Amino acid sequence: MSTYKLNHTDSFGKGGDANGLRSNQENGFSNLSSLAQSEKAVQEFLIQQTPMQANDDHLIEFSEALRTVAKALRGSSEGKALAQAEAAEWKRRYELERCKNLELLLKAPSNGVCADESNSNGMMDHSAKSPRLHVQENGNSLERICAHEVLQDCEPNSPNGCNNKLKRKASFKLSWGCKGQTNDQHKKEIVSFESGNITTPDRSSKQISLTWESSPQTVIIFTKPNSTSVRVLSVEMVRWLRDHKGLNVYVEPRVKAELLSESSSFDFVQTWEDDKEISLLHPKVDLVITLGGDGTVLWAASMFKGPVPPIVPFSMGSLGFMTPFHSEQYRDCLESVLRGPLSITLRHRLQCHIIRDKARHDYETEETMLVLNEVTIDRGISSYLTNLECYCDNSFVTCVQGDGLILSTTSGSTAYSLAAGGSMVHPQVPGILFTPICPHSLSFRPLILPDHVTVRVQVPFNSRGSAWVSFDGKGRKQLEAGDALVCSMAPWPVSTACQVESTHDFLRSIHDGLHWNQRKIQSSDGPQ
Ligand SMILES: NC(=O)c1ccc[n+]([C@@H]2O[C@H](COP(=O)([O-])OP(=O)(O)OC[C@H]3O[C@@H](n4cnc5c(N)ncnc54)[C@H](O)[C@@H]3O)[C@@H](O)[C@H]2O)c1
Ligand SMILES: Nc1ncnc2c1ncn2[C@@H]1O[C@H](COP(=O)(O)OP(=O)(O)OP(=O)(O)O)[C@@H](O)[C@H]1O
Known part of the structure; x- marks a missing residue:
């Protein structure tokens, strides 16, 4: 009987106490090792006693264990209170510092920073050439919010002497291309770095309108x-x-x-x-x-x-x-x-080249294929898993082991890629969808890669079988071990006329064509 009582729950007397311990654990109680030691000591002690003696001693030890628990809880809540006080102090110091900086800033408008009170909506004015501090009105009190810190060059002989925090912001220069690379192959005029502020005045995914200058x-x-x-x-x-x-x-x-x-x-x-x-x-x-x-x-x-x-x-x-x-x-x-x-x-297209292992040093590759939906690399009629090594630019992405891989445009996101579990993406979002087909893995989620990358999919030399490539579901070609498919965004998109405009048409298609998120409306008669 005593051995029966010596199980984990009973060493704390009642289930309620064990629950108390559980909720304390959830509240951040961490001194569990001392608790476990006391419990073990109680168990060892009781095993050596006669049943009668054991009952009394059990109660004594049990109350000791409870005291240990209470002590640990006290320690935990004290620790928590301390951490909270510390956080409050840090917050107070931060607020003080922020107010001080704001005061300095408002006192010194002549140093090139202007408090633009006319712009009271709190939005950043990206078009402004000179650096600006924006303010936001909040109810009766004028709450000033520095929307972004200003990059400011410190004039050595300036009358204001750059005496506020702003002068400490490091000046930086941004340029296009990869580190150490001088060519501007990926340059797209969608971001400007004027005055040190990064702005995106024209995004590539804007609605586009076509106006004829002469009749078709x-x-x-x-x-x-x-x-x-x-x-x-x-x-x-x-x-x-x-x-x-x-x-x-x-x-x-x-x-x-x-x-x-x-x-x-x-x-x-x-x-x-x-x-x-x-x-x-x-x-x-x-x-x-x-x-x-x-x-x-x-x-x-x-x-x-x-x-x-x-x-x-x-x-x-x-x-x-x-x-x-x-x-x-x-x-x-x-x-x-x-x-x-x-x-x-x-609608963006992908350009795809097959590079044969035996011709990898040749200047000419096979004919470039352009796809509007997707290029698919699959196992074809082979019953083996495909084994595909994938690289994005020069970085290894993963090895696909499954039925295959879909590299899709965003237009194609609602086609095969969707069926394989990829996201639906608005066709004007530039990007390459990387969607596995039946991967034999529990953790292979589909990816969306940016539009400037080059993806290379290679059949490794130790692959059991070959793979097959198809372009918008057509023109199948075999990839032998060592062959690779290289795929990047093509410079020739396909413009399709809209009924209304691209977002309206896209939403209409997913509603009418795919019955996206259709569900009977919940009735109002039920628990309120
Ligand atoms: N399991 C699948 O869902 C699966 C399998 C193979 C091919 N496909 C798709 O079929 C496409 C070829 O189309 P097809 O008409 O020549 O062959 P198809 O006649 O076999 O039609 C395939 C279906 O996909 C639809 N579809 C095609 N492009 C689409 C898009 N961008 N968004 C939404 N639906 C789209 C078509 O309307 C059609 O219902 C391939 O590019 C591929 O995306 C899908
Ligand atoms: N001009 C063409 N010449 C040869 N083949 C074509 C041509 N137009 C379409 N096809 C092929 O005919 C097949 C069916 O075409 P399409 O998808 O337009 O019709 P559908 O299957 O009736 O329409 P939906 O895809 O809406 O179900 C496709 O495989 C397509 O590649």
């Missing part, structure tokens, strides 16, 4: 194959563009044949003979029209290995994530687009 003359139409409704609409649209808008119209060779089979009057429609010829079309084409689903937009974009004319995508598929225009209203839509101005979504 030539359009090219891409259509989804094997669809009767698409074929009917393309016949109608081609005629309307020619008869009502006086435009030159290009279509694919397949579509030209279809149009001619309708009527020989379509011989005004132009086409091309081979892929080389279409790659030369860009300088002639003002606008691209797509009739189909997202796949047709991807197809159209893939036809342009360099700059791409603006695309007007009409929805004639089942999902239509990137196709905001309704085909029934094509006349109104095209009238408005041709008149301009129009909002566009600037």
Whole structure:
């Protein structure tokens, strides 16, 4: 019986005491080792006693243990109070220092710092050339908040003698590029370092509007194959563009044949003979029209290995994530687009090179592939795990062991990457999504990398099998051990016309296309 009583809970008498200990632990009680020692001593002592003696002595030891607990708790709460007092003192000193600095600052406006009381909204005025101190009005009392510290050069013979804290701020210079690197390959005019303040006046992900300076003359139409409704609409649209808008119209060779089979009057429609010829079309084409689903937009974009004319995508598929225009209203839509101005979504593309191990020292690599959605490296028909070594610039990222890896644009974030657990990202956010496919690991979360990096994915020499690359779900190529795929942001984005504007269109797509976060509204009759 006594041995039964000597379990952990009973050495404290009752469960309530043990609970008390638990809550004290949660409150920061840390003197647990002395407590454990006392408990052990009580146990050892009691084991040596007769049952009667043990009961009395048990009570004595138990009360001692309680005293130990109380002492430890007292120590803990005293320690806590001390720490709080110390924190309060630090806070008081900090506030004093801050007030002193603020006073000095306001007393000395002639040293180049001006207290701009007109700007009472507390916002930073990034456009100001001279350094400013901004103030914020808060209720009746004027609370002054230094929005940012000012970089100030100290004039050696200045009448004010740089006698306040500001003069102590170290001057610094920022420049573009990596440490020790002089080229400005990654330069983007989105940040300026004027007067030592870092500002971002123009961010790349702003809504963009396109205004025609002269009227568009030539359009090219891409259509989804094997669809009767698409074929009917393309016949109608081609005629309307020619008869009502006086435009030159290009279509694919397949579509030209279809149009001619309708009527020989379509011989005004132009086409091309081979892929080389279409790659030369860009300088002639003002606008691209797509009739189909997202796949047709991807197809159209893939036809342009360099700059791409603006695309007007009409929805004639089942999902239509990137196709905001309704085909029934094509006349109104095209009238408005041709008149301009129009909002566009600037969709970044990735450029991908395969570097073969056996050709790694050759100057020429295989043809560069441009993708609008993603490049996928997977195990193909192999039943082995893929083993892919990934590097970002020259830093090792990870080794993917699973079904594969998706390197996606933000436009592609709602496609395959989404299915593999990647985040949905607004298409105008510049970045590269790094999304594993079925990784055999509990901790492989998807990443989003910045747009200026180069990602290299290599099949290691000790890999059991090869890997397969596909570009926007097409054009599969095999990667043998030692081969690598190098991928970075392409300089030729794809601009797609918006129905309203890019954020509105994106949100509409995730609501209507993916039924994002749809749930029945909770009824109001329930606990309040
Ligand atoms: N498990 C998957 O979800 C999976 C598998 C393979 C390919 N894909 C995607 O299919 C794309 C190729 O499209 P396709 O039409 O030629 O093939 P497809 O006809 O097989 O269509 C794939 C589906 O993905 C949708 N889709 C394509 N791009 C999208 C985007 N940016 N946002 C939202 N949905 C999008 C299409 O509307 C279509 O419903 C690939 O780039 C890849 O992203 C997805
Ligand atoms: N002009 C074209 N020539 C050859 N293939 C095309 C062309 N346009 C689209 N495709 C291919 O046809 C397939 C289906 O096209 P698309 O995705 O546009 O239609 P969908 O599947 O009906 O639409 P959604 O993707 O909305 O379900 C895609 O694989 C795409 O690559």
